[in-house]
Amino acid sequence: MAKIILAVDDSISMRQMVSFTLKSAGYEVVEAVDGEDAAEKAKMETVDLILTDQNMPKMDGITLIQRLRSLPQYVNKPILMLTTESGEAIKAKGRAAGATGWMVKPFDPDKLLAVVKRLIG
């Protein structure tokens, strides 16, 4: 059965690029337009990995991670940040919130797949 990945980004082009890359490697992708939408979708369906942007309306990526980490089913699930932000301070904040890793945009499809494969197979 295909592993399910929740891709969270307010940019439609980013969601398209992430979905295209992951689907071409055989993963199933659920898309969310912001942190709030992602939190709802994550509750409705347990996903294997979350890939989230940081700066989004309604709820940002770090808040989403904090929210998900408080749910028993997401305590140990990998959550990757995929964002334009690359400052050490915000990375430390993400790490403290429970992020598994940090990818800076633009992403290289091969590198994204390598990281996802390493985390969920």
Next chain:
Amino acid sequence: MAGLLGLFFFNDGVWQLVSFGGAGAGLASLFRKAVDAAPSDSVSAESLSALLNTLLQRLSGQFHSLLKEIRSDLLQMQSLLQDTSEKLARCFSMLDQQDRVHRPLVAGLKGMEMKPNVSEIMTRVMKEGAQINQITHDDAEMQSSVNRAVLLLQFEDLAAQLMARMIDRVQGAETTLQTLHRAALEWNALFQGNGAMLPDERRCRIMAAIKQIESVVDALEKRPEVKSVLQQDMNPGSVELF
């Protein structure tokens, strides 16, 4: 009333205002009126002058920074756009070349399907073996071109964030200028048809107008530094696992 929308500059030791529309009231003359109007027992001409001078220096400094930030964002966007368009053009040119090589072979293979004769297929496969090898090689190249296109199309996200940042800055400048315009109207009203105004009331209103400008400058100085997009080109970003 002539608008106070314009640029301030320091000339011959006094701040002057140049209106964008060319009809702005000279700040120097407004200032002279303010000095004349200010009662000497409470707000001295010197202190009012010093206050206004400081305020206008801060204001022009902030506007200068704001415009520099917008200019820097535009240059960053220009650089991203140029990098993206050049690399995307190379990607599509590569895909187009590969497509031209593959098209005759694919057409040939389609022809074979219409006549499913095993010996004919074998003959043609042997004959076109080199091209098949070429296709295998090109497939990897094609995948690499597609990957590069996926990377480059993320330009839209970076550009959208930069645009949003620029729009915020321009809106901030617009709001600031509107507030200054309102302050100027208030200021001008102090000297038009207000002969009956008592010195205390006039002094209060002068100080209120100065406070209004001061609050605008304060807001400009306290605006948060936004550095969410630092990318200058479309090279892939870093990956870090914690």
